[in-house]
Amino acid sequence: MAKKHIHIIGGGLAGLAAAVSLSQRSDAQVILYESSPSLGGRARSFYDANLDRTIDNGNHLILSGNDAVFKYLNLIDATNSLTGSGYPLFPFVDLEEGKRWDLLLSKGRFPWWLFFAKHRVPDFKFPELLALWKLLKADTQKTVADCLVNGQLSRRLLQPFAVSALNTSCDAGSALLMGSVVRQSLMKGGKGCIPYFPKIGLSESFVQPAVSLIALQGGIINTKSRLSELHVQDGKIDYFIMNNNKIDVGPEDTVILALSAHVAEQILGAVCPKVKVPNQFESILNLHYAVDPNLRIKGSIDKAKFVGVIGGISEWIFVRPGVISITVSAANRFTGCQHENLASLIWQEVCEVLSPVIETPLPQAIPNHRLLWEKRASFVATVEQNHRRPSCYTPYQNLFLAGDWVATGLPATIEGAIRSGFGAAEAVFSSKIV
Ligand SMILES: Cc1cc2nc3c(=O)[nH]c(=O)nc-3n(C[C@H](O)[C@H](O)[C@H](O)COP(=O)(O)OP(=O)(O)OC[C@H]3O[C@@H](n4cnc5c(N)ncnc54)[C@H](O)[C@@H]3O)c2cc1C
Missing domain, CATH: 3.90.660.10 (Polyamine Oxidase; Chain A, domain 2)
Structure with a gap:
């Protein structure tokens, strides 16, 4: 059986996740390209x-x-x-107010830890939990700051948690995205919050084992390979330019762009200017x-x-x-x-x-x-930038997108990047056009 060539461009975790998943298939020949000498992108x-x-x-x-x-x-x-540690344990130090404590969540979904002074955020008041409910119910326009309730639960836990997860200040950060993070962590109970x-x-955990598996499954990996252009003919990508070389994309073949957002914006701008990409x-x-x-x-x-x-x-x-x-x-x-x-x-x-x-x-x-x-x-995980995130589908039936900036419902995290890579891999074999 002739194998479908799948060109995955960008060797960060999104590209690696797509490559790991697709190289398992007997009907797919994966070729992964990465511009730098090593893989892993931002996680290396x-x-x-x-x-x-x-x-x-x-x-x-x-x-x-x-x-x-x-x-x-x-x-x-x-x-x-x-x-x-194997526990949902988060030691904290408050330098401004001279306090030290260990946040230790209870493993199950019911938050027993809230009832134990030595396990919870010091000086927290129960009405502050309203902030969590507001985050979970937030609409697309709300910021994290709109949802927070003044008090130590916000100052000592929710704010730092949101700034780390969104990499954005609470004043600007999208409450919708933070709500998703809360849903896949705190709402799962301590079992979902073990760090x-x-x-x-990072390379030893996320990159090298993936590279070995892709190679073992017959995938090809090309580093120092920089994409500069995609070319479209009859509603499909028919070739792309890699290191000044033309690489043909056959009628049955597919391209997954797993680039960083700013590079993806440049490349996509030339062939599908209507597809918006986060740009701040x-x-x-x-x-x-x-x-x-x-x-x-x-x-x-x-x-x-x-x-x-x-x-x-x-x-x-x-x-x-x-x-x-x-x-x-x-x-x-x-x-x-x-x-x-x-x-x-x-x-x-x-x-x-x-x-x-x-x-x-x-x-x-x-x-x-x-x-x-x-x-x-x-x-920046703002309301406005979140609206610029495209799905993995493009106007071309053989071009798909992956990366932590694709609309995964999550902020730019490893979880989001890997989810997008798996998502693009699935989409390749269930093509639709947007
Ligand atoms: C300092 C830092 C700390 C972080 N901390 C956390 C954390 O604690 N937890 C968490 O979950 N997430 C964290 N993240 C986020 C996480 O690292 C990213 O979300 C994830 O690595 C993104 O993967 P990606 O594949 O989408 O993008 P990238 O890693 O950016 O991969 C894109 C790849 O495309 C390549 N490329 C670019 N241009 C071209 C081209 N023209 N041709 C070919 N290849 C090209 C790049 O070299 C790169 O390898 C952190 C990020 C940073 C930077």
């Missing part, structure tokens, strides 16, 4: 010679309620490459400090290997072997700041947060570090 790890450590492009946290992520990890046999992250790095972006700042690999932390932060920070610049501090990494979401607001000032202020916060739970004091002098500022970490 690399060796940093200056730090002499392997670091993630950005710290990534996954929750057990991310069904598409675990389906993908299961397919590529990499579920065991993740680690975590996981890679034992070694937020950045994420990550700072990786090289520390003693034998550093010992005590208590819940040791169990969780991360801590949430309220009232500082840092939002999450991850403690990995030999590296302390900090994440700041929606970081466009810091664009004017000197990098060294940020690195120094954030290190002071790290010392303040970790000193009470660390066996050997951290050095006061700022350690060797790497600042990574991903300028287009995600589209």
Whole structure:
């Protein structure tokens, strides 16, 4: 049987998920193209010679309620490459108000944790839970801020949760998208909120096992392959230009564009200008400090290997072997700041947060570090940008879209990217035209 060629362009997690899924089929020949030398896109790890450590492009946290992520990890046999405390445990420090607590959700759907002072957000009042109901019921026009209720539940949990999940301020962030995140996490109970992250790095968990499986299933992977143009003939893509070479797309063949949103907008603009794509972006700042690999932390932060920070610049501090990494979401607001000032202020916060739970004091002098500022970490999850997200279908019956910016109902996350990749893979074999 002649195989249908499926050209998947973009080797981030959306493209990899589509490739893993389609390369299983005996009637499909997958060819994956990626412009950079390595795969993984925004979710990759690399060796940093200056730090002499392997670091993630950005710290990534996954929750057990991310069904598409675990389906993908299961397919590529990499579920065991993740680690975590195994509990829905989130240690927090409030630097402004000098408080420390451990949010520990009860595993089942009924939120027993709300009735235990030592498991919940300190100083929270029950009427504040109305915010969750408002998020779940929000219409397409509401922002997260429209739904929040003043109080510590918002300040110490819902706001930081929303800013991390949407990578957008609460004033601008879409309540509809945040409602979806709440539905696939808190509403599933603690069972859906167990945090996981890679034992070694993002590439070791999400990329390398996928690459091996795609190759094993007969898929072809071409790195350093940059798409510059799609060409249309008779309502179909008939060829595309890759590294100045013309690649023919046969009558039975298909193209999945799994590019970053800003590149997809340029490429699609030439062939289907009516398809809108998110075009405003937020950045994420990550700072990786090289520390003693034998550093010992005590208590819940040791169990969780991360801590949430309220009232500082840092939002999450991850403690990995030999590296302390900090994440700041929606970081466009810091664009004017000197990098060294940020690195120094954030290190002071790290010392303040970790000193009470660390066996050997951290050095006061700022350690060797790497600042990574991903300028287009995600589209801004506003009401307006959410309306610009296209479905995976295009006006051409052999062209499909994937990427965290496609309309998945979720913000730009690994779950959204993988869901879109699987979605495009399914659509290829159930074609329809929009
Ligand atoms: C710092 C940071 C922290 C994050 N933290 C989290 C988190 O904690 N939890 C979470 O769930 N999500 C998180 N995310 C979001 C998550 O990483 C993304 O949603 C996901 O990786 C997007 O995958 P993608 O395949 O849609 O896009 P991308 O990863 O952008 O993949 C697109 C690929 O297309 C390639 N490409 C571009 N142009 C061309 C071209 N012309 N030809 C060929 N190839 C091309 C790119 O090189 C890239 O590899 C974070 C993102 C960042 C940046």
